[in-house]
């Protein structure tokens with residue numbers, strides 16, 4: 197851990213003693229002049245936007261790191277309201293929880309807000325869709341969009357269904373043992389298997405084999421990402437990222453980075469697929485990236501030139517980072533709320549029995565489950581697992597009502613606060629799927645409900661995640677009843693994805709006890725899962 201207090205004090209002391217006259221020098225380079233820093237850190241005051249007092253050099257980084265981004269932003273929301281500003285190190289961030297301003301930024305005036313807030317440790321080359329900007333983003337988005345079309349997703353559902361079958365087998369075993377089960381980590385290995393197979397083309401066995409290489413490498417990657425002390429340093433002093441990347445390349449040379457293993461494994465898959473050619477039965481994201489379908493009259497051949505091997509690896513890494521924790525957290529939250537509300541679980545079970553019965557679950561059978569859709573939306577409202585990634589950067593100055601957004605300003609949509617704002621939601625803290633049955637779509641249109649973002653940069657994997665969640669939960673509900681365990685515990689932490697957490701690292705525990713066969717489900721076991 198960095199000692200922020202000491203670092204800041206040292207920097208502040210040095211700063212205060214020569215405040216008026218000097219320039220900071222770091223690594224032989226002029227970093228910033230005093231007047232510049234003062235100007236920089238007072239920009240929200242000049243804009244009339246409230247917010248926590250930043251300190252010179254570190255901005256509000258200390259609070260962000262000590263409290264956690266989620267906690268800090270919630271506290272500031274309670275204090276400063278729908279629009280406020282803070283400094284993520286040197287980077288100014290305007291937090292917006294006003295749906296009208298957000299509609300302008302994300303949708304109506306999106307041409308002025310095509311970039312995202314820069315990520316401190318983003319790679320230099322081969323960014324992947326999430327971090328790409330400008331022409332590169334346009335090209336990737338246009339090449340990748342067909343891979344998420346209804347037809348293609350339909351063909352990918354067997355991978356999801358197979359993973360859910362393994363889950364049911366695992367849960368059945370656990371039910372017999374009558375023991376605790378951490379459902380969050382169970383769902384993590386399920387979503388890893390799905391993304392490993394769909395986006396990396398690997399035959400992963402994360403659910404059944406603790407030593408599966410993919411699982412081991414991804415755990416290592418996420419552990420490194422969550423414990424890194426490099427990120428805050430780069431936030432405070434952005435230009436040190438040059439050194440960091442030089443160091444990273446040295447680590448790469450020795451093959452110590454898990455990304456190296458992932459990259460090499462994918463290269464093998466890509467070469468194998470190239471040898472097989474486009475006309476195979478394999479349908480997954482790798483195949484669709486390698487052999488993308490192009491518009492019939494391709495007027496912009498350059499825009500649709502195929503992705504290179506390096507780009508495909510970067511896109512797969514993006515799908516992993518964007519789709520693994522987000523989806524597993526949604527699955528865990530669904531189980532948590534269904535356990536807390538048996539009457540809702542029962543109603544969902546009835547809908548599934550009426551529409552699907554004991555038939556196998558596939559793309560067609562999961563359509564028209566309106567109550568399920570309402571439960572899913574309500575979970576995404578109450579627990580927007582990707583609430584810190586809806587960011588944009590302004591190209592030019594804009595004024596919306598009395599809110600001015602200057603060129604270069606970063607905007608963070610305050611999705612969590614927006615989804616629980618009493619102005620737009622009746623009894624917002626209560627889990628009530630019926631609110632989406634009564635008025636299903638009007639809230640979405642008004643930018644008050646944006647769990648997958650909005651506008652041209654909204655989540656490309658939204659339907660992929662929805663289908664995966666539906667298939668998984670339907671199979672669980674078909675076979676088990678979910679109940680609350682005494683050990684269950686949910687609190688929030690995390691910076692990008694507000695994750696459930698507990699002193700045991702993971703949070704949701706399932707106590708499984710074998711129950712009885714329900715008369716409505718003849719062939720499948722109906723066990724009790726206690727969360």
Ligand code: HEM
Pocket residue numbers: 325326327337514515516518519520522523526580581582583585586587646647648649650651652653654655656657658660661
């Ligand atoms: C429940 C699960 C998921 C949630 C809640 C979620 C949420 C989000 C959000 C909020 C954004 C930012 C949108 C914006 O800025 O307007 C995003 C972007 C993105 N998501 Fe997801 N996501 C999920 C699953 C997935 C999956 C499964 C994939 C891929 C297979 C994926 C791929 C992406 C990509 C590539 C972007 C960047 C899009 C762009 O910049 O053009 N996501 N997601």
